[in-house]
Amino acid sequence: MLKRLIEARWVQSLVARYDLSILERLMLARHDFTARHKLRRVFGRGADPYQYASSCYELTRFSRMAALLGGRRFRSALEVGCAEGHFTKTLAALCGRVTALDLSEAALGRARRLVRQPHVTWVQANVRTWQPEESYDLMVMAEVLYYLPPPSKGPAYEKAFMLFLERLLARLAPGGLLLLAHGYGTAADLAVREDYGQRAAGLGLRRLASERIGEQPHDKGMLYCLLELFEKPGA
Numbered sequence: 001m002l003k004r005l006i007e008a009r010w011v012q013s014l015v016a017r018y019d020l021s022i023l024e025r026l027m028l029a030r031h032d033f034t035a036r037h038k039l040r041r042v043f044g045r046g047a048d049p050y051q052y053a054s055s056c057y058e059l060t061r062f063s064r065m066a067a068l069l070g071g072r073r074f075r076s077a078l079e080v081g082c083a084e085g086h087f088t089k090t091l092a093a094l095c096g097r098v099t100a101l102d103l104s105e106a107a108l109g110r111a112r113r114l115v116r117q118p119h120v121t122w123v124q125a126n127v128r129t130w131q132p133e134e135s136y137d138l139m140v141m142a143e144v145l146y147y148l149p150p151p152s153k154g155p156a157y158e159k160a161f162m163l164f165l166e167r168l169l170a171r172l173a174p175g176g177l178l179l180l181a182h183g184y185g186t187a188a189d190l191a192v193r194e195d196y197g198q199r200a201a202g203l204g205l206r207r208l209a210s211e212r213i214g215e216q217p218h219d220k221g222m223l224y225c226l227l228e229l230f231e232k233p234g235a
């Protein structure tokens with residue numbers, strides 16, 4: 001039975017696509033370690049390090065993200081990289097259940113205090129390796145994908161990124177929505193943001209809307225944002 005499973009064509013093709021060598025795993029683990037260290041430093045500086053409560057860019061971005069959801073209601077949502085819960089609060093009002101996931105324990109501690117709602121479940125995990133156990137009819141990934149090992153950096157990174165994306169999007173229910181929102185300051189950054197959406201489309205999601213927020217002052221200079229809404233066909 002086990003032998004038959006191992007020899008099955010679909011198992012073989014999965015292994016060929018996704019099995020990472022020890023060296024590749026070490027490279028990815030190093031990237032995760034560096035990202036974790038950076039985030040510990042950022043959230044260790046004190047509450048609201050990204051100025052979500054006051055930055056013109058962030059407030060505009062959150063309001064456009066909410067507008068793109070168009071007042072729809074959702075059974076169950078997943079927010080990847082919820083940070084201190086500023087957008088989780090909006091999601092909690094629109095969704096029957098929210099799973100809000102972040103790598104940073106410090107950020108999650110503040111998020112729990114900001115959004116005291118019993119239908120929000122907080123998860124501390126690295127989304128790159130996290131295994132979702134249920135399906136969601138909304139997924140939100142905002143200002144988070146560029147923290148993951150960049151797929152352009154080499155075949156191991158490419159494989160790991162697609163493994164993460166496929167694993168996650170497999171848990172988006174038919175008819176479910178994916179909202180992406182990532183800021184950029186340069187044309188090169190915009191190309192990376194567009195690439196996220198192209199990968200989602202390549203995995204069969206249908207683009208419902210795409211918009212850009214124009215120049216907004218930010219402490220790192222001028223920032224723009226690409227927001228995209230996708231639907232998984234098959235409802």
Ligand SMILES: C[S@@+](CC[C@H](N)C(=O)[O-])C[C@H]1O[C@@H](n2cnc3c(N)ncnc32)[C@H](O)[C@@H]1O
Pocket residue numbers: 035039050080081082083084087101102103104107125126127128141142143144147148
């Ligand atoms: C810039 S904040 C974005 C917060 C929020 N999504 C927003 O729209 O403003 C990025 C968040 O992603 C989290 N993050 C980064 N890499 C992650 C990973 N691999 N797994 C889970 N969370 C991660 C960070 O801890 C941080 O809270």
